[in-house]
Amino acid sequence: MPHLPDDDAWLLRERRAIGDRIRVRRLRENMTQETVFLAAGLSRSAYQDIEAGKSDARIGSLHRIAWVLGVHVTDLLR
Template identity: 40%
Template sequence: MPSEQPPWVHHRRQAIGARIRAAREHANLTQERLGELVGVDHKTIHRIEHGTSDPRLGLLLQIARAVGVAPGDLVR
């Protein structure tokens, strides 16, 4: 059974989520449209943007492409 993650992990997820949200808004995409582009529902996008869910690497790469930024810009 995995142990609880340290608080800094949650803070990093929130920061990454905020960058994803900002990039999505800059690209003039709704959560629904971004979800359609990357093959997930808008609730998944919402959870990622609010730091309550970790996107898989493949999904993160798709999100970065859909919003027009380098993946590293989202996770810096």
């Protein structure tokens, strides 16, 4: 069975990668952060933390964000 790395640097990289994919898609769709977080039913700070890779996003939040952006949630996680 694979073991997790000893530090959480890998997790931070993964969160940032998800946030980057959200940001790229949002900008491609010409949407503001406000448009996305309001349509997704998230608070401003929760959305900003997700997009900045500062917090772990709940799967429900990622599904809502993906729906607003017109992509499948797996597109944000790949």
